[in-house]
Amino acid sequence: MLDCVIIGTGAAGVSAALTLKALNKNFIWLGNKDLSIKIRSAEKIKNFAGLPSVSGEEMKSAFLKQIKAEGIEITEGKVNGVYPADGGYSVMCGQQLYEGKTVILATGVEAVKPVKGEVEFLGRGVSYCAVCDGFLYKGKEIAVAIDSDEEESEVRLLAGYARTVHLFRLKKCSEIIGENIVNEEGVITEIKGGMRAGAVVCGGREIAVDGVFMLKQSVGADKLVHGLKAEGGHVVVDRACATNLAGIFAAGDITGRPYQYAKAVGEGNVAAYSVNAYLGGVGRA
């Protein structure tokens, strides 16, 4: 079992990984090898101590170079659930399972609010993960909502299974052209159903579907971890970045405002020290 699983490759994840490495801990770091969209897409950052007036791309390059120099690797993948395990937690990432004594949640803030019915039908026809659940919809009719162009490969994966993909955009994204992909106008305002999700509502229209995939860059962490305390879309943490669940820590935008790189880097560092203390080492006083 690993000492820690870090989830998320934004500024908080970078800082947590650097610090766990310095503390000689045994961890895996899940996310995007190209770091987070939030880092990459920033136009100009003028108040991050150490990197004077950088663009997001420059910050990304600086972080990636530093991580590489420290011999730290990123494992690509999207986490779809964190579950209690003997002596720690199991983190489900795509079809892989990783076990850690501790977890650092650094997945950022949910950019898009859940639509009506999304949380209610989660696991009953609503999924956040194409890789995990796509095969369940072979030959079926599905609705897929995306919030960035980066989800194209997941949409194509789903299109390979489904009869028809009704594609919705939660934010400004390009259309995705495919034989069985219908680029729908408007947004999903509700997911309806009985025991399972059975339809999406869009602009007064109802489209009957067998399943709904909400593919988002960041999903509210309280949906990934059962029993995690959250308020107003943020995970509740104390000054040590500890959540209400023993061994689970959170850092960065996920814990609340200000949504700033410096704050995220600070909390990633604190969370790593708290992991160290939790495992019996030096940490917070």
Place this chain on the structure above:
Amino acid sequence: MLDCVIIGTGAAGVSAALTLKALNKNFIWLGNKDLSIKIRSAEKIKNFAGLPSVSGEEMKSAFLKQIKAEGIEITEGKVNGVYPADGGYSVMCGQQLYEGKTVILATGVEAVKPVKGEVEFLGRGVSYCAVCDGFLYKGKEIAVAIDSDEEESEVRLLAGYARTVHLFRLKKCSEIIGENIVNEEGVITEIKGGMRAGAVVCGGREIAVDGVFMLKQSVGADKLVHGLKAEGGHVVVDRACATNLAGIFAAGDITGRPYQYAKAVGEGNVAAYSVNAYLGGVGRA
């Protein structure tokens, strides 16, 4: 009246200054133009995101360059008290008084624990500030304790007033040679007196003095600000870096472990946003 007075030029102060500047606030930043000893003296820092494997000197240079590029200035001086003022606080720095609607305390952690009697006789024969109180001891016998070679100029200032300076070293420092400076062996274990401090105890020996100067790189902030809540040598803050006193925020080592650059930078950023929110702008949710 200024929007904010930032006290301290460590990593937390740097980050707070960069962020207040980005938020277009009107502030003064008090400390050392060469930043903090803690930054400068670090051998190697391997987990600060943005500055890969730097020495303290390299971090200092990077920070100073960045501050200069943003047009931010440091005002040299040691703060010896923060007092309530109409609509904010007065910060006494040497002989100067600065007024701010808010204060960010980023003075680091007290490296040297107070000796017996130090807090009791503070303001009654015990002083932290050569510039403020030195003139009171013209022709008198005084004890002076230092914790770094950087206090030499203050010792010489005091030697210019006093008849004799009994010089003690709280940490490893060089001797200071002067006609009326007696470099004492051993450490002060107690300050004794009646209404005022009257003697220092060192290795069983008692030396009668008229006053005692404890010249330290960092003094516990609860001694600088009357009524500030502290525990175990750290200022108590919430997740917004707010102290128990309205308008006073704290960031960096002063708020507790881990004593890490990344944590300090994060808190400096959060404190600056909290100042902004306190002044009616955007801040914490």
